[in-house]
Amino acid sequence: MISDPELDGTGETRSAEPAEQAEEPPPREGEAGARRPWRWALGGAVIASAVWAGGLYAFGDRLAAPELPYRATENLCQDFEARALGKIAGDLHRYRPTSQHDDHPAVRRAVCSLQNGESISTLTVRAQVDLHRKTDPGPEFDVPSTWVFAEGGGVRTEEVRGLGERALLLVGPREMSVELKVLHGGAVFTVEATGAASEQGTQADTAALRAAVVADGRALLAALKK
Structure with a gap:
């Protein structure tokens, strides 16, 4: 029930003093520690999730790193002999072969550029090796x-079997531009060859060029094999 307000000496009413905040009753028997352990459990779950996520990220990063069954090279022109292409256009290493390399943490790249003439060439060749780390x-x-x-x-694409994991041969519309791409693990090999068309037609020359590009690409993989 509600009690009457108290009177002070002046005859004015005075409200009762607010009651002190009641203390939280102790947990009943069987409930001891039932209100706080969930906080520890939640915190533990968050920590465990963070550790698991970090471990999964590290593990996933290891899984993402591809296999590299080929060695790196700083002078690709020494490893890329281009003998088959040389039979078509002469010694391709005679006229200033240019070799470049870039040792990037993600991709290690090496490039070799060849031609069969000093100022005018009937065949230019470019080989490239990308090692994805x-x-x-x-x-x-x-x-x-x-x-x-x-x-x-208008580029025509053909699949080459028995070379790396996957190999594609791309033939340009001029019929004298050929590019070979080979994938094996984290390594990607590219051999490009561009020649001048003959007046008698290019069908036979194209067939020889395609075969030479594949042969020299195969030899390059073998040269850099670990």
């Missing part, structure tokens, strides 16, 4: 290279 290049292997765009479209 961090991520698998497989999902991007089918992405068209800048060579395809330079050819202006």
Whole structure:
């Protein structure tokens, strides 16, 4: 029930003093520690999740690093002999072979550029090796290279069996531009060859060029094999 307000000496009413905040009753028997352990459990779950996520990220990073069954090279022109292509156009190492390399943490790249003439060439060749250290290049292997765009479209693609994990041969619309792409683990090999068309037609020359590019690409993989 509600009690009457108290009176002070002046005749004015005075409200009762607010009651002190009641202490939280102790937990009943069987409930001891039932209100706080869930906080520890929640904190432990968060920590465990963070540790698990960190471990999964580290483990996933190791899984993402592709296998590299090929060694790196700082002078690709020494390893890329281009003997088959040389039989078509002469010694390709005679006229200033140019070798470049870039040791990037993600991709180690080596490039060799060859030609069979000093100022005028009837055949130019470019070999490139990309060793991917961090991520698998497989999902991007089918992405068209800048060579395809330079050819202006109309590139024909053929699959080459028995070379790496996957190998594609791209023949340009001029029938004398050929590019070989080979994927093996984290390594991507590229051999490009561009020659001048003959007046009698290019069908026979194209067949020889395609065979030479594949042969020299195969020899390059063997030369850099660990």
